[in-house]
Amino acid sequence: MSKTTTNILALGLLSIMFCLAFLSSQGDSITMDELSHIPAGYSYLSQRDFRINPEHPPLIKDLAAFPLLFLDVTFPETSEAWTEPVNGQWWYGWELLFNSGNNPDQMVSWARFPMLLMLVFLGGFLFWWTKKEFGNNVSLFVLALFAFSPNLLAHGRLVTTDIGAALGFVLSAYFWIKFLKDPSKKNVIITGLVFGICMLFKYSLALLIPFLGIITIVYALLKKESLLKYLSLAVLIGIIGVVFVIMPVYQFHVSNYPVERQLSDTVTILESSPMGPLKDLCIWMADKPITRGLGHYFLGLLMATQRTACGNTVYFLDKVSGTSWWYYFPVVYVLKTPLAFSVLTIISLSLSIFFTKKDFCTDVINKTKDCILTHFTEFSMFVALFIYWGTSIMGNLNIGVRHVLPVLPFTYVLVSLGLERGLQKIKKPGTKKILVSLIGILLFWYAGSSLLSFPHYLSYFNELAGGTDNGYKYVVDSNYDWGQDLRRLSTWVEEHDVQKIKVDFFGGGDPRYYLGDKYESLVCAEGPKKGWLAISATFLQSGRGEPINNFEDSRTNCYKWLDNYTPVDRAGKSIFIYHID
Numbered sequence: 001m002s003k004t005t006t007n008i009l010a011l012g013l014l015s016i017m018f019c020l021a022f023l024s025s026q027g028d029s030i031t032m033d034e035l036s037h038i039p040a041g042y043s044y045l046s047q048r049d050f051r052i053n054p055e056h057p058p059l060i061k062d063l064a065a066f067p068l069l070f071l072d073v074t075f076p077e078t079s080e081a082w083t084e085p086v087n088g089q090w091w092y093g094w095e096l097l098f099n100s101g102n103n104p105d106q107m108v109s110w111a112r113f114p115m116l117l118m119l120v121f122l123g124g125f126l127f128w129w130t131k132k133e134f135g136n137n138v139s140l141f142v143l144a145l146f147a148f149s150p151n152l153l154a155h156g157r158l159v160t161t162d163i164g165a166a167l168g169f170v171l172s173a174y175f176w177i178k179f180l181k182d183p184s185k186k187n188v189i190i191t192g193l194v195f196g197i198c199m200l201f202k203y204s205l206a207l208l209i210p211f212l213g214i215i216t217i218v219y220a221l222l223k224k225e226s227l228l229k230y231l232s233l234a235v236l237i238g239i240i241g242v243v244f245v246i247m248p249v250y251q252f253h254v255s256n257y258p259v260e261r262q263l264s265d266t267v268t269i270l271e272s273s274p275m276g277p278l279k280d281l282c283i284w285m286a287d288k289p290i291t292r293g294l295g296h297y298f299l300g301l302l303m304a305t306q307r308t309a310c311g312n313t314v315y316f317l318d319k320v321s322g323t324s325w326w327y328y329f330p331v332v333y334v335l336k337t338p339l340a341f342s343v344l345t346i347i348s349l350s351l352s353i354f355f356t357k358k359d360f361c362t363d364v365i366n367k368t369k370d371c372i373l374t375h376f377t378e379f380s381m382f383v384a385l386f387i388y389w390g391t392s393i394m395g396n397l398n399i400g401v402r403h404v405l406p407v408l409p410f411t412y413v414l415v416s417l418g419l420e421r422g423l424q425k426i427k428k429p430g431t432k433k434i435l436v437s438l439i440g441i442l443l444f445w446y447a448g449s450s451l452l453s454f455p456h457y458l459s460y461f462n463e464l465a466g467g468t469d470n471g472y473k474y475v476v477d478s479n480y481d482w483g484q485d486l487r488r489l490s491t492w493v494e495e496h497d498v499q500k501i502k503v504d505f506f507g508g509g510d511p512r513y514y515l516g517d518k519y520e521s522l523v524c525a526e527g528p529k530k531g532w533l534a535i536s537a538t539f540l541q542s543g544r545g546e547p548i549n550n551f552e553d554s555r556t557n558c559y560k561w562l563d564n565y566t567p568v569d570r571a572g573k574s575i576f577i578y579h580i581d
Contacts, residue, residue, distance in 0.1 A: 029487045040065075040089060151460070252293075335475075345415050
């Protein structure tokens, strides 16, 4: 296939992805994390004050909030939601979006647009890198998998840090590998700046440090280069990222954050932190003119680390717990990844194992060394996947497949390479023709599965789970129900002329804003109710699942009584509507 044809097809795939992501987002209400991220970003740019949502770095929120600077947005600077609580992100978010005379739907729509551009940029960069390294066929196959990925379409259009984390891993890997192969002054500086930028996307990108450290050591040892030289340059790259990117960005963001307020907020937030000396250092840095920006960065990092360790209330496979399951992410990944891709992965692995076994039957050690050096990019991707998957499985925060979004780009590359190289090594024309046809059918199935789920990408589940309609039976939260269907509930109520409806809603939106005087609060713990009920899947399943590990809260078994009733309808996929006589 010619270079021109390849580029035209790539542009077409990226255009399709943009359209799918943009159009599917138009009917979605603000989701849970967007309620804090969008207002937080606007406060950073308009007030230069980082009191809201410090547990996430600012760059994604800045990008999302930038278009809002050109709208007529009223900032609630005298509201208690802004002036009183420590990190009152949810209260402040509601005040800015729903209680200050602003247009929340307009603000959310504009804030999501930079996320769409970031998603398309990631797809374009991944295509460019794989074409440069592995050729036209592999790059197009990778981009097709990327463009029709339901999980990327779901979360790449939302104002969260998840797509930023995926972009950060890809950018850092590319520029670091480039530095390893050519440790010039130019590459050291560029890699340092890119590293600093990526560390401002999401705190989980701290995993870049062990990842980049491992591939640096392996490369230096196998190339028989000076390990001390490479490690020294790696440290220099880190210093460049901190001094020339992280510190200036954070200094800007705290420049109007009153010093006394920053110190008191830091002390309050870290009051129960078990981090010891790190906590003390963070508090010490909080009110020093030169270090307060970096201190706020470390505050967020400590908060993110503590949250990952502490966990969250989770419904999973008919169980409810405040602790994690080691198999949560593997199971959710299998159920929320198109089944066709799982089959492609199995075929790719089988081909790779079969031909690798034949090639490595003698002199395994030397051949392994040569193989790693020859295929160092692929080796680096394997290391990244191993670290990210291992950390996710061992962590205690089980709230969504979005947290393993960074594994998808590298997985697409490795699966595509396995298929391409396997086909090249098959000698029998008939066998090759059958396999090419099978891969084509699976790719068509993959794209079709994604297209048929439009516009409900957030609730997507594959055929193993019984499709999107049945995914809530396995897991909820950001895997299925993140508040995206509130506007669809409002439309449903209007179309069915419902005068009063009791709502138990999970998400970032305000049901009162959309339903007006038709809204009544539904409190799960108060027991059975009559009339029209609308219940978010997350709350519904949390109130019906079996509590384990001594878990108990106000929702334990509170919706068991609804097992005897069938919903009359749904708003979108995630809000269940009942009529109880």
